Amino acid sequence: MACSLVSKRPLIILRNCLSNSTWARRSPLYLDDADSQCQFGIFPRRFSAEAPASEHMNLIKQLRERTSSPIKDVKAALIDCNWDIEAAQKELRKRGKVLASKMSARTAAQGLLALAQNETKAAVIELNCETDFVARNDIFQYLASSLAKLALSVENPSLSAAGVSPVGPEYLEDLKMNFDHPKFSGETTVQNAIIEVAAMMGENVRLRRGFLMSTENGIVSTYLHSCPRPGLGRIAGVLSLEAEDRPSSSDALQRVGSELAMHVVAAKPLFLTRELVSSEAMESEREILKSQAESTGKSQLAIEKMVEGRLKKYVEEVVLMEQKFVVNDSINVKTVLNNLSKEVGSSVKIGSFFRMEVGEGIQREGTSSSSEPVAQAA
Secondary structure, rough: OOHHHHHHHHHHHHHHHHHOOHHHHHHHOOOOOOOHHHOOOOOHHHOOOOOOHHHHHHHHHHHHHHHHHHHHHHHHHHHHOOOOOOOOOOOOOHHHHHHHHHHHOOOEEEEEEEEEEEEEEEEEEEEEEEOHHHHHHHHHHHHHHHHHHHHHHHHOHHHHEEEEOOOHHHHHOOOEEEEEEEEEEEEEEEHHHHHHHHHOOOOEEEEEEEEEEOOOOOOEEEEEEOOOOOOEEOEEEEEEEEEEOOOOOHHHHHHHHHHHHHHHHHHHOOOOHHHHOOOOHHHHHHHHHHHHHHOOOOOHHHHHHHHHHHHOOOHHEHHHHHEOOOOOOOOOOHHHHHHHHHHHHHOOEEEEEEEEEEEOOOOOOOOOOOOOOOOEOO
């Protein structure tokens, strides 16, 4: 025999140690005849064929870069798929979709607003996640921007009229779109794209709402606050400026429109004009002010004067046309429009406006508010 009984003993011990390994079970050279393995030098080559740790780390790194999944999930998928990176990638997607469905009940109050616009239309969508960390992720931001562009391009008769129209999940989720991103490419539906990104991020990702504004006789102006990059932010102000006669140059309209959009973000108007303040809002505010005034112990006549004076101030605070202009608080917005009309030689008015903020109205842990207000619009 090529190997003595003495030399067989360590060989058999090593073989037994490897008998439960994945490599040993799969190897076509796994033989019971230790003598023949020793004789032909098969065993040493088979032992060195086990992939070194550096190769495993390289595969983990590659799959992590492809999917952005957590390292522990990447490693587990590779081990389960015998270090086949393509099979592991498919397995991660399957696991991720199941996980995403489980996470859908978790509160997602962070995220971003994404804006897409041209001269006569603007679309803003809100894409939510659970943490600000995910909101800063490149894939999350890419998805948000893509959804805003899709919302801007939606062809729907109900959305063609001038003014503000909803263009949220009910309009977008079943639409197909092409993505061109190193980690996220190909054609898929909006709903599947959101599920896949949620799987990648390990958080609940949700398209909460969207609005489209359009105008026929003017321009749409926008302003985004807290922008990590162009077209993305946490607060958005959007309004349309309409002129009776189209001016030869829209530079003045664009300049003032941008300032007014910024004003909407800063001043948080609820109504466009005094006449549009709802009777319910006025009565609710009147009751609050009356209760506050009565606590002073003054006469009924004095209380009534206090309530009327504070109601007037309330209107100046919530009505856009009555608010002090944030760029120049010596004048109000109505005066700004009058000055603009003189500058362009045509009567200019605000057609509509809305303001959106990430997470407004979403119930957070430790709070009792559960309402989800739509964009404040006229």
